[in-house]
Amino acid sequence: MDELDRKIINRLQRGFPLCERPFLQEAGQLGCSESELMTRLQCMLDDGLATRFGPLYHAERLGGALCLCAMAVPKERFDIVAEQVNALPEVAHNYEREHRLNMWFVLATEKPEQLDAVVATIEQATGLKVWKMPKLEEFYVGLYLEA
Amino acid sequence: MVERPEQEETLERRLILATQAGLPIVPRPYAQVAAELGVSEAVVMERLQAMLASGRIRRIALVPNHYRLGYVANGMSVWDIPDACIREVGQAMGRMPAVSHCYHRPRHGKDWPYNLFAMVHGHHRAEVEQRVAEMARQLGERQRGYDILFSTRILKKTGMRFGAA
Numbered sequence: 001m002d003e004l005d006r007k008i009i010n011r012l013q014r015g016f017p018l019c020e021r022p023f024l025q026e027a028g029q030l031g032c033s034e035s036e037l038m039t040r041l042q043c044m045l046d047d048g049l050a051t052r053f054g055p056l057y058h059a060e061r062l063g064g065a066l067c068l069c070a071m072a073v074p075k076e077r078f079d080i081v082a083e084q085v086n087a088l089p090e091v092a093h094n095y096e097r098e099h100r101l102n103m104w105f106v107l108a109t110e111k112p113e114q115l116d117a118v119v120a121t122i123e124q125a126t127g128l129k130v131w132k133m134p135k136l137e138e139f140y141v142g143l144y145l146e147a
Numbered sequence: 148m149v150e151r152p153e154q155e156e157t158l159e160r161r162l163i164l165a166t167q168a169g170l171p172i173v174p175r176p177y178a179q180v181a182a183e184l185g186v187s188e189a190v191v192m193e194r195l196q197a198m199l200a201s202g203r204i205r206r207i208a209l210v211p212n213h214y215r216l217g218y219v220a221n222g223m224s225v226w227d228i229p230d231a232c233i234r235e236v237g238q239a240m241g242r243m244p245a246v247s248h249c250y251h252r253p254r255h256g257k258d259w260p261y262n263l264f265a266m267v268h269g270h271h272r273a274e275v276e277q278r279v280a281e282m283a284r285q286l287g288e289r290q291r292g293y294d295i296l297f298s299t300r301i302l303k304k305t306g307m308r309f310g311a312a
Contacts, residue, residue, distance in 0.1 A: 053210070
């Protein structure tokens with residue numbers, strides 16, 4: 001990761017323009033060519049330096065539902081359970097954390113009534129209790145990480 | 148809420164399905180999406196603009212992998228806050244610079260007494276622990292206990308996927 005990569009990450013995580021030639025416009029601000037910017041971005045995504053690029057949809061405002069869930073997964077089964085959970089398209093992200101509740105994932109469903117069915121599917125497939133931790137109120141979401 | 152014609156609903160959903168995994172990296176990404184959907188580039192841009200304005204899209208942006216940027220200490224701080232002051236504390240915590248997400252969530256009895264979650268990122272665990280300790284100091288008697296759950300692995304990070312069922 002060099003200086004230009006850092007500038008690209010810092011700038012594009014704040015936003016990307018809606019215009020006919022958005023890469024050209026951003027490249028002008030970053031001091032590189034349109035094709036250089038596109039190549040760098042593709043590399044970042046291929047390489048895992050960035051995980052997504054595009055519209056970040058708000059599931060709830062689209063009429064869907066989100067729910068943070070946790071499970072206490074026995075260590076010896078952890079990777080198998082992670083595979084079972086990750087295989088579901090409704091699992092938007094999943095983290096291993098250091099705690100008795102060691103698997104934390106977010107479910108996103110297109111319809112709110114689908115949430116319980118997904119939870120039941122996971123409980124059935126794994127034989128483990130899913131702890132639902134839905135948000136009751138959101139106070140702040142403003143993640144920005146300087147590269 | 149204003150009823151939208153069925154045709155528009157369909158376009159919006161098709162637009163979500165076409166772009167939820169990401170925008171194509173080509174000189175005219177919105178034109179390419181438009182071609183896939185059989186509409187004009189202008190229609191795609193207008194629809195995305197409307198969804199940004201209404202908050203149905205949070206933003207169009209790049210999502211970096213925080214581990215790869217060196218933010219290897221990813222602490223989910225969880226707090227037991229008296230119900231009477233949960234909103235006041237949540238708002239105060241949301242304003243703290245170290246906090247990137249802050250939510251009120253339900254307790255689960257004695258097993259899980261925590262009702263406020265605040266994500267704190269740092270380059271080292273000690274940095275996150277120090278920030279959380281400082282938050283606890285500032286809250287004083289408005290918190291009855293806390294824990295920090297550090298993440299040890301990203302198991303999945305694809306984001307929302309509609310239309311799979």
